[in-house]
Amino acid sequence: MSSRGNLFIVSAPSGAGKSSLISALLGDKPADMQVSVSHTTRQPRPGEVNGQHYHFVAVEEFKQLIADEAFFEWAEVFGNYYGTSRRVIEQTLAQGIDVFLDIDWQGAQQIKQQMPEAIGIFILPPSRDELQRRLTGRGQDSAEVIAARMDKAVSEMSHYNEYDFVIVNDDFEIALTDLRAIIRSQRLTQASQTITHSDMLKGLLAE
Numbered sequence: 001m002s003s004r005g006n007l008f009i010v011s012a013p014s015g016a017g018k019s020s021l022i023s024a025l026l027g028d029k030p031a032d033m034q035v036s037v038s039h040t041t042r043q044p045r046p047g048e049v050n051g052q053h054y055h056f057v058a059v060e061e062f063k064q065l066i067a068d069e070a071f072f073e074w075a076e077v078f079g080n081y082y083g084t085s086r087r088v089i090e091q092t093l094a095q096g097i098d099v100f101l102d103i104d105w106q107g108a109q110q111i112k113q114q115m116p117e118a119i120g121i122f123i124l125p126p127s128r129d130e131l132q133r134r135l136t137g138r139g140q141d142s143a144e145v146i147a148a149r150m151d152k153a154v155s156e157m158s159h160y161n162e163y164d165f166v167i168v169n170d171d172f173e174i175a176l177t178d179l180r181a182i183i184r185s186q187r188l189t190q191a192s193q194t195i196t197h198s199d200m201l202k203g204l205l206a207e
């Protein structure tokens with residue numbers, strides 16, 4: 001008997017390292033974890049693949065998906081729309097696979113309202129200076145976009161206390177170990193396991 005997967009929400013200010021952490025976590029494609037691929041109306045960055053990093057869609061298409069109630073949650077971030085497909089999440093969780101949502105605090109609030117058992121994880125950078133360095137070092141955005149992202153970072157970070165867990169991504173390997181520990185501990189909760197109904201437990205507790 002397989003149990004339902006856990007839903008993990010991972011949020012952070014842009015540049016804090018959440019994509020890197022999620023990629024490292026799912027690097028060798030474990031069968032029991034998947035990252036949700038969002039829809040967005042923003043332009044792809046160099047190297048981004050449609051259907052892999054995001055489903056890149058036009059504004060009209062996104063609005064139609066909203067009207068069709070196709071999204072579990074959606075939000076406007078940096079002037080673009082982003083949304084999480086409801087059907088894919090439901091199907092994946094039903095297969096017993098854990099799902100990771102890389103979404104902002106607005107989306108996290110919507111998910112928590114609909115699914116309070118979802119686990120919220122917030123990633124913080126060690127300092128503002130380091131955040132600026134990482135955004136610049138990534139080399140994917142113009143100076144103007146980076147300045148806008150830095151402005152947004154402070155308001156984004158003010159939502160850290162709405163999450164169940166907070167990870168400071170200073171040393172990458174430590175942050176990754178912390179992330180793995182959260183997932184592991186969540187899988188060991190009774191609610192995540194079918195252990196209470198298992199033959200093993202019946203055998204252990206039999207009079």
Ligand SMILES: Nc1nc2c(ncn2[C@@H]2O[C@H](COP(=O)(O)OP(=O)(O)O)[C@@H](O)[C@H]2O)c(=O)[nH]1
Nearest residue numbers: 014015038074075077082083084102103104107
């Ligand atoms: N609410 C919501 N936010 C999303 C979704 N997908 C991505 N985001 C957030 O949108 C913000 C911008 O993402 P992106 O353009 O990829 O830039 P990045 O933050 O530099 O990786 C980040 O905070 C993401 O977590 C989504 O489906 N829903």
Ligand SMILES: Nc1ncnc2c1ncn2[C@@H]1O[C@H](COP(=O)(O)OP(=O)(O)O)[C@@H](O)[C@H]1O
Nearest residue numbers: 014015016017018019020134138169170171172
């Ligand atoms: N712990 C870390 N120390 C130094 N650089 C990091 C660390 N974590 C991530 N980075 C780098 O910072 C940049 C932003 O990381 P990224 O994962 O794209 O952030 P986000 O998805 O949160 O926007 C990338 O160039 C990444 O390699």
